[in-house]
Amino acid sequence: MTILVTGGAGFIGSNFVLDWLTQSDERIVNLDKLTYAGSRASLLPIDGDDRHQLIVADICDERAVSDLLVEHRPRAVVHFAAESHVDRSLDDPGVFLRTNIDGTFNLLRCALTFFRQLPSNEAASFRFLHVSTDEVYGSLSADEPAFSESNAYRPNSPYSASKAASDHFVRAWHHSFGLPTLTTQCSNNYGPRQFPEKLIPLVITNALAEKPLPIYGDGRNVRDWLHVSDHCDALRCVLASGTLGETYNVGGNNERANIDLVRAICTALDELQPRAAGSYAELITFVKDRPGHDRRYAIDNRKITSQLGWSPRHTVESGIRATIEWYLANSQWLNAVRSEAHEAWLDQQYREGENPA
Template sequence: MILVTGGAGFIGANFVLDWLAAGDEPVLNLDALTYAGNLENLASLRGDARHVFVQGDICDRALVARLLAEHRPRAIVHFAAESHVDRSIHGPGAFVRTNVEGTFTLLEAARAYWSVLTGAEQEDFRFLHVSTDEVYGTLGADDPPFTETTPYAPNSPYSASKAASDHLVRAWHHTYGLPVLTTNCSNNYGPYQFPEKLIPLVIANALAGKPLPIYGDGLNVRDWLYVGDHCAAIREVLARGRLGETYNVGGWNEMPNLEIVRTICALLDEARPDPAGPYERLITYVTDRPGHDRRYAIDARKIERELGWRPAETFATGIRRTVAWYLANQDWVAHVHSGAYREWITANYAGRGAPA
């Protein structure tokens, strides 16, 4: 069995579904079910004995220790995190608590558990920490992409909290010998992504005839990684990664936000045309967010060289799959657009010059 934290969120749920589709090793899934955790993401696993779900907080040391003692997982795959930059600007405390204190709690519980294992069980145990490229800060237009040795320079409360968690994981390996692995990924997209993020927000707003908010000039560049490719990379790192190492996981798809939005609009024009006209008419430029990093780019050659992983999806194929999934799963979309979500959208966008 493996323990997955945050396995009801976007990337975590995709990983759990992917893991159980690929084999029969059970998953113990620990998730607090905060705003972005959604058991509907895992509806296809209802009644599946291979999936054991526990609602709980990674900051609860007693709970984590009990789960480790009872279920004796051979690995922890740690996704649980607060992960939206805009939310971190509005409320940084939750990010420090979950991303820093929560990771510390997990590391200490894992260290206590691992230290009393013996033989092959101790030798084979792994703690895999899933992180972000945002810890490296921002790049200029002509700068080389981030590598695993790029100095950390986080610029938002979110990225600072993830950088802190990365440093804790590294220290627990070097100080205590805990067998850790870290992945730093670029922007994920795909099924089950919470609709505050750019791609699902644009799809939902376009279908509803609402403005498509673009921060600043829309030319902030990100590297885009299809979530299924990310899950495959994590499986490879867990299976064969070198202890104590970091692996950058990217999609080799650098693209400005404005181009992302225009691509989605074109796909929607094709799949579900609006009688009122092309969806691009809804693009609305709004006030940029504070400290908005200009460009991220991942150099993913290390994971390809050492583990043979490369993304299977191009952005063209991945975004087409993503738009098709959202069009086919409008009930899921409707359910996550709760009152709390609507209140957040109003709070985040009302002051930027765009109707929520």
């Protein structure tokens, strides 16, 4: 038995692949373009493992995707591949349209052709699992209830708009053509192997390098934080038991304001690797807010917990500490994924428009 994973050299995808192979001997074919946020270094723990095959290709390449499906005959496609950084979507929306919309469309088209050619017993067990984001729901005020699966889509960035469009295509392929799809909407992930442009690894790596810790606006934007291992557990659960055509919200039950989260990281770092000059919190710097910055995300995960029996295991406190310990112990991984271009992009992104307030 085989599953096809797209984007399996990225953050969530690589954690899913590694986690899967610790619990199953089922083979994984890993399709990844290896863009800036995808790295072979994230897959080193399974280097040489016959259960894993990395194919470097683009999900927009119809021939490559079709050939992989025919050759490996996966029982499921688990689709992570996406451009996912809001700031980058503001700089170059077209890249997000191509990967997130065109790429998902191509996968759906190829998967449907493959599915229709399967014998009835294999077709009955085939699944297409699309991994999406809570950002498609837009922004919440402080007193609004958390996002449920019935919330209307209100994307506010090119990134979330591209993911919303891909979600709609997945839904249409199920209802129009009968493709056995499943969709998950996750809250903000964190944990090992996250590319250091996202908030938590950025703060950890900047702190250790004695660089400013940039916080957008007043720092009171709220996110629900989900440890990536909890997310992987939820995805396995949905893949095994989810109802076809349904969407499942996956949240960590850990709402925190950005500034409070960064201070918690600094407190943990103060204990784990003390700074000679004082607390890491002294490096916190407020910068000009990003355009259209959503104020609050919160996930109502009662559907997946009540129907499928999944629930998150990590608190923010335990998860943040474990994440920091991983980064402290894996400087080689960090050096492998960073580049001069990435460092230059970060400098431009956060040094312009500093807000002393």
